[in-house]
Amino acid sequence: MINRNETNGLRITGVPWLGQRLLAGGLAGLLAGLFCSFAVEQVDSLLITLLTSIGLGLVFGLCFGPVVRTAGAGLIGGQALGLLWWLFGSLTLLPLLRGEGMLWTGTRIERLFAELLMQWVGLGALLGVLYYGIGEWLRWRYSLPTPAPVAPTKRRPRSQAIAPPLVQSLIIGAFSGLLGSWVFAWGIDRNAFYPIVAQLVGAESMMIGRTLHYVIGTVIGISFGLLFQRDAQRPGVGLLWGINYGLLWWVIGPLTLMPWLLGVRQPVVWSLNVAQNFVASLIAHLLYGALVGYFVGVAGKLWEVLFVASDPINRRREGAGIQGVQGILLGTASGVVGGLLFTIVMVGVGALPTIAQLVGARSLIAGFVVHLLISIIIGISYGLLFQNQVNNYGAGLAWGMLYGVFWWAWGALTLFPLLLRQAPVWSLATVAGAYPSLIGHLLYGAGLGLFFHYLTQRYAITPRGRHAHPASATANADPAVADASTAALWAVTLTLAILLPLLLSANQTGGGSY
């Protein structure tokens, strides 16, 4: 079977055959199930867990197998499957089969929080990574058909690969991790946080804790560069994969490894109450991941512009300069539309005078003008980051809403207090207080993403000749990039959609800032 998709600048000649995918999926499911059974407290029984995980592994191999070409793609695909199973299996089918009556009550959803994390991380993410590893091992061991770059031909000379070399990716990841670690500490209670981190090496000093925090941040940054070297090649996609990676480390770090290493709880307890104590950490991880991903993406894009796109072999009709101007113009108009939608919430909660404080004013009109200017600036950044990412309205909606969530964390919770010369605080109370702003940001993102795609379509012209693509009017959308990030997009959107309301709305007993 020939798959003519192109991923990461490499032509893929084949996809793994079904038996190979099922074998890798079954094995990965078995191993992930065993891990969950022994490491996590909230599981039914060994047999049920193993049967479920093997079944999920087979489904993963069947449905996600063809698109898993990197460890990062395996990870994100596994997470998506874990979430799906939580929704359809744990929350719906299993209670139905057990005859448990009314579904989806708030209490039940809260009760299944631990299972959500288990299926998202313990089962899903692990399964995805294991699937990739086992698949690679099978290919190597039995010389199975490998998705591999086609050798350069006379007709199609080969140029520099789009992704930066591994060493560069690791270095970029390290620097991004360092920077992300710095931002991580902005909104948390550092006096409480650093000593806890220091306890990991049996110390209590702030200095050791801070140093260790930066070391850990750098190492996670390096791992991002390693895992997503070929996935996060553009700032927009990098942002997305980074947010997902940050959320993953929120579960792995403060909710799992930290209590485990400190001997507080064994096995791990993932209750909602415990998670609510780490809401500040969640926002910190989200921003950390977003920044790491963004900078790795920027570096990847720079690499592409300087060393790949500038190569005459790869030249496109429109260079980065022209695309950039288009992104700015369309982003400006879309930012206005999103900003007007956001204004509904702004007016509803009376936030405009607060926004006006950014320019030392207090009036509604000043607030509206500042709000619209900020909307335009964010719209421009969206235009520049996501210009070639979207190939239908649905993707536009999802990218826009996700970008809205990012700006809720980065803008409303972090930059806004900083600009008002206040320290950002990401405590549960503060974050829950900013919930209306999250709704506003979601509306903003939806308007921005949809209108941006409308404008892109409006001014697109279906090309002729070999540039023609009859199935889509958005000829400038890069299908390879869009395909590679689709699973990631849905997984992150779904994760945030479920996690945030759960954490911020349920019995708000937690008050810890870390």
Added chain:
Amino acid sequence: MKITLYSTFSRVTVLKRLLLGLIVGLLAARLIGGVAPPENMLVHLITGSLMGMGYAWLFGTQTPRGMADLLNGFPVAIGAWVLLGVNLYPLLTGSSPMWQANAIITALPTLIAYLLMGSLTGLGYGAICHWFGQRLGLLTAVVDPPPVQTHLVILGGGYAGVAAAETLEAEFAHDPTVGIWLVSSTNYLLHTPMLSEVAASAVNAQHISPPLRSAFRRVQVVQGSVERVDLTERIVYLAADAHSPQSQLPFHQLVVAVGAIPNFFGNQSIEANSFTFKSLDDAVRLRNHIIDRFERADHEADAAVRQALLTFVVAGGGFAGVELMGSLNDFTRGITASYPNLDPDEVRIVLVHSGETILPELSPTLGQYAQEKLAERGVEFMLKTRVTGAEAGCVLLGEKAIATHTFVWTAGNRPSPVLQQLGVPLTQRGQLEVNSYLVSPTIPYLWAAGDCAQVPDKHSRTGFAPPTAQHALREGKVIGHNIAATLRKRGLTEFDFKTLGSLSALGHQLAVAEIFGYRFAGLLAWLMWRTIYLSKLPTLEKRVRVGLDWLLDLFFPPDIVQTIDFGRETKEDIHDKS
């Protein structure tokens, strides 16, 4: 022949898609509604149908892809939850929108229900499209690429032709059955206001001429000339020099925008011994010729011969002649620094004009101002004087003569001779007559614009649109819209455009301008000239390049690299000429 399945964009297909979305959404809502949170089933059904139609709108054009369809339902569900569950439904029931965190817990079960409804809708919609898409008319099997049914041919790659092609391309952006061909003698669009800067080495030649191919995605550019046009059979016959596999271009609608060529009024001596200044090639040749004269003059011992080598005569005091004069004056005087054997005072720049003042297109005061300023900068004017002939090494002005090796003719234009191939009656000036819709009054599929057309203009003193770029651009756009309207059987648009203004550069940081009746001169006018014409230069890339050229021009001397070799003239040749 390749057959491809793709989603069509017709109104019927969109309605079918929405209907399918509605049905699938209703079914998903019915299924989920049975186990959903305690809400009215009607609410679930309304939500389901809205989500289904939303899905069809958001993802309806996508080819079904199994698991991806299921995942696609999530953003639809989250969007519906934010819009309906959190905002609209509470408002409709008289409650406040659920923007507060503590209220969200009550909406959380609804989110789960929406997520499941969305994913089922996506899966169901995708499956139906996959199995029955073609039968239901949602996906269409077409020959890829589809055959062209309507042929639109544009003759001429100037402002009018390119504007018409761009408009037509936008009008038929997603209709592959309409084919557009542009026949042009060059493969670029020349931005004529900056042509004199090329001759003066201030701007690189390629930078003011964006390639036609980069401007279009659909239009097929044919480089070459036209042999003849059969308006009865509706066929354009291409000349042998045309770079096209076909020698004929059949058309349903024909746009003639072939522009004008220099008019020597039958004087063959002028035609044989002068440079023209209409094309990029003319400007490049002139620049190289001037540098060549300087190279020779630098080693010329005979003062009279040297004087002839350093004398530059331009005939015509209109925009083209004056702008060229200003640029040449700066260039020739500027490069003497690189020729130490030459005295700058030996450079002689002469403008010959038959009128009383130069720039008759502008107010007399501006013409006077331009004349004074150019004279201050060393330009010599011979007004109310006509060039009667030219020989090798001299220009004849009646009984007078000026010894020169460089004579540029900008004193007249006439419509392109291609019009004579059309076989239709032309106006007295040799132009094609069109009505205010820019279509021929006798042939409804023949359109014309630009310098080659006599376009009625109620704002003009002559009653006809002047041959300027701003008019040509607007005429081209009107033609594009009117051809689209004709094919779609809609009403036509009249050409109605009032001149915005005129600008003329006079050299270093000096210009005159008349915009909306207001007159400007000096540095301000020069800044306006640069700003306006830079913004009018097609493509961002070229604007950046010209901007950089201008910036570098501030700090570095003009480039005197000679890129054309005019052959080795002996000293005797030059002496003979002089």
